Amino acid sequence: xxxxxxxxxxxxxxxxxxxxxxxxxxxxxxxxxxxxxxxxxxxxxxxxxxxxxxxxxxxxxxxxxxxxxxxxxxxxxxxxxxxxxxxxxxxxxxxxxxxxxxxxxxxxxxxxxxxxxxxxxxxxxxx
Amino acid sequence: xxxxxxxxxxxxxxxxxxxxxxxxxxxxxxxxxxxxxxxxxxxxxxxxxxxxxxxxxxxxxxxxxxxxxxxxxxxxxxxxxxxxxxxxxxxxxxxxxxxxxxxxxxxxxxxxxxxxxxxxxxxxxxxxxxxxxxxxxxxxxxxxxxxxxxxxxxxxxxxxxxxxxxxxxxxxxxxxxxxxxxxxxxxxxxxxxxxxxxxxxxxxxxxxxxxxxxxxxxxxxxxxxxxxxxxxxxxxxxxxxxxxxxxxxxxxxxxxxxxxxxxxxxxxxxxxxxxxxxxxxxxxxxxxxxxxxxxxxxxxxxxxxxxxxxxxxxxxxxxxxxxxxxxxxxxxxxxxxxxxxxxxxxxxxxxxxxxxxxxxx
Numbered sequence: 019x020x021x022x023x024x025x026x027x028x029x030x031x032x033x034x035x036x037x038x039x040x041x042x043x044x045x046x047x048x049x050x051x052x053x054x055x056x057x058x059x060x061x062x063x064x065x066x067x068x069x070x071x072x073x074x075x076x077x078x079x080x081x082x083x084x085x086x087x088x089x090x091x092x093x094x095x096x097x098x099x100x101x102x103x104x105x106x107x108x109x110x111x112x113x114x115x116x117x118x119x120x121x122x123x124x125x126x127x128x129x130x131x132x133x134x135x136x137x138x139x140x141x142x143x144x145x
Numbered sequence: 146x147x148x149x150x151x152x153x154x155x156x157x158x159x160x161x162x163x164x165x166x167x168x169x170x171x172x173x174x175x176x177x178x179x180x181x182x183x184x185x186x187x188x189x190x191x192x193x194x195x196x197x198x199x200x201x202x203x204x205x206x207x208x209x210x211x212x213x214x215x216x217x218x219x220x221x222x223x224x225x226x227x228x229x230x231x232x233x234x235x236x237x238x239x240x241x242x243x244x245x246x247x248x249x250x251x252x253x254x255x256x257x258x259x260x261x262x263x264x265x266x267x268x269x270x271x272x273x274x275x276x277x278x279x280x281x282x283x284x285x286x287x288x289x290x291x292x293x294x295x296x297x298x299x300x301x302x303x304x305x306x307x308x309x310x311x312x313x314x315x316x317x318x319x320x321x322x323x324x325x326x327x328x329x330x331x332x333x334x335x336x337x338x339x340x341x342x343x344x345x346x347x348x349x350x351x352x353x354x355x356x357x358x359x360x361x362x363x364x365x366x367x368x369x370x371x372x373x374x375x376x377x378x379x380x381x382x383x384x385x386x387x388x389x390x391x392x393x394x395x396x397x398x399x400x401x402x403x404x405x406x407x408x409x410x411x412x413x414x415x416x417x418x419x420x421x422x423x424x425x426x427x428x429x430x431x432x433x434x435x436x437x438x439x440x441x442x443x444x445x446x447x448x449x450x451x452x453x454x455x456x457x458x459x460x461x462x463x464x465x466x467x468x469x470x471x472x473x474x475x476x477x478x479x480x481x482x483x484x485x486x487x488x489x490x491x492x493x494x495x496x497x498x499x500x501x502x503x504x505x506x
Contacts, residue, residue, distance in 0.1 A: 055162075055173075055174060055177075055178050055368065056177055056178050056179045058435065058456040059432065059434060059435050059456070061433075061434070077484070079434070079435045079456070081178050081179065081368060081372060081455060081456050081458070082173075082178070082368055082371075082455075084435065084437065103432075107179075110177075
């Protein structure tokens with residue numbers, strides 16, 4: 019199970035990367051893609067949508083189940099990875115290489131409070 | 146405590162993801178569920194279905210008993226080995242289970258029932274037997290294991306794997322079983338492909354599974370089994386029909402023989418029950434979601450509900466079985482509520498896929 023040290027994580031199985039411009043890229047963890055199985059559908063949010071921390075903003079569906087993807091922090095959706103909607107299976111191939119959407123954090127909404135790799139490892143029972 | 150089949154350790158050694166299915170710990174997949182699905186459509190795959198239960202009925206009144214106990218007519222079974230799909234009904238017409246009945250000899254029939262309903266079925270049949278004062282023996286065969294080997298190359302690979310099997314089973318037609326040695330081999334399945342269902346002593350199943358794997362038959366989990374059966378338009382008990390459902394509203398009229406003078410459990414109730422709904426296939430237009438059970442269906446004749454839905458690996462789009470009002474014909478467009486959206490779907494007549502070919506568009 020891959021857990022890159024340079025990413026932050028949520029208890030709801032998103033990974034979060036702080037980009038150079040201060041926006042946060044959000045994807046699903048390797049643990050999440052493995053639990054879901056073959057992904058066949060991804061629904062991304064509208065660019066410009068304001069979100070609060072913990073709000074369901076995207077949906078991924080595998081052959082067997084649908085799962086909500088949550089916003090790690092409050093802010094505004096500034097970009098979505100539309101290429102994934104045509105090829106959701108890429109997330110199964112490498113979960114950390116494919117972000118789903120980017121959020122520009124509102125004041126105080128930085129990624130510092132999220133889990134680090136060791137903290138997330140405990141969440142999924144690998145600690 | 147989940148029950149385990151004799152292949153449990155083999156599944157774990159293969160890295161299977163195990164899940165609770167009707168109280169049994171079963172493999173969901175061994176890796177990619179989509180690849181397992183395609184293996185069955187294009188080559189050969191195998192499923193451990195030892196959680197299902199074979200029940201042997203023996204005694205002089207076996208045929209007469211089943212003639213009354215089953216909604217389909219066992220008198221269609223004239224040749225030894227012939228199989229019949231049937232519902233087991235309650236007196237009020239609700240569906241207790243669906244099963245396959247095999248005719249072995251005039252005094253010996255075998256039925257194979259679903260795992261989650263097996264105990265209920267045996268209790269019901271035992272009570273019915275006592276009530277009819279039949280001197281029939283009902284033997285649940287938990288000592289037996291079952292493997293379904295399915296796909297266009299399934300029979301050939303099974304023949305390669307099991308010495309003696311070719312001569313004994315090559316002539317079997319679809320829906321007929323043969324026996325050789327300890328093996329009961331039926332040309333039946335739940336995938337829409339050719340193949341065999343093999344019933345054999347639990348003590349021998351691991352060796353047979355390994356021999357099949359060595360012959361190139363891919364282990365497949367219950368995940369692929371579900372997408373395959375749904376593409377094949379086959380009902381899943383507990384989802385597409387339950388004790389609360391009328392088989393005539395569940396796409397099963399072809400298995401319920403109301404016209405003949407034969408009496409059977411549930412017949413009187415069904416004869417008087419209104420039929421207002423039908424089970425149809427749905428094909429989601431576009432790729433904006435996935436059909437799932439319990440989603441609401443909106444039609445020109447009223448509302449209905451998806452009973453089973455999935456992503457079809459063969460079609461590359463979402464398909465479903467749905468119970469909707471009568472009068473909505475194949476070709477009609479309906480709407481399905483998926484989260485906060487209403488998406489268009491086309492009503493089609495199942496199956497969606499048979500023998501590797503797509504039958505809907």
